[in-house]
Amino acid sequence: MPQVIPPPPEPVKKTKGLSQAEKIIKQLRDAGSKGVPNYTLANYNLGYRGRITELRQDGYNIYCERQRINGRATGVWIYYLTEED
Numbered sequence: 001m002p003q004v005i006p007p008p009p010e011p012v013k014k015t016k017g018l019s020q021a022e023k024i025i026k027q028l029r030d031a032g033s034k035g036v037p038n039y040t041l042a043n044y045n046l047g048y049r050g051r052i053t054e055l056r057q058d059g060y061n062i063y064c065e066r067q068r069i070n071g072r073a074t075g076v077w078i079y080y081l082t083e084e085d
Helices: 019-034 048-057
Strands: 062-069 073-080
Touching: 019 048, 019 073, 048 062
Parallel strands: none
Antiparallel strands: 062 073
């Protein structure tokens, strides 16, 4: 008796999650005036600076400050989302 091969299963439809830019905006909004350090943003994408640039071009007011300890600059930058128009 020939072996019957079943049809392939229907592909599972994946629901699309938040984009990297949407994750960054959500993080910035949730942080408020506390800001988000660059090492946290890097958790989403090592190219987070490119996403920040795109968000700025889309009209988001994002600025950053370099963190200083005892007057010495560190490698940590804190990103803030200012009041949206």
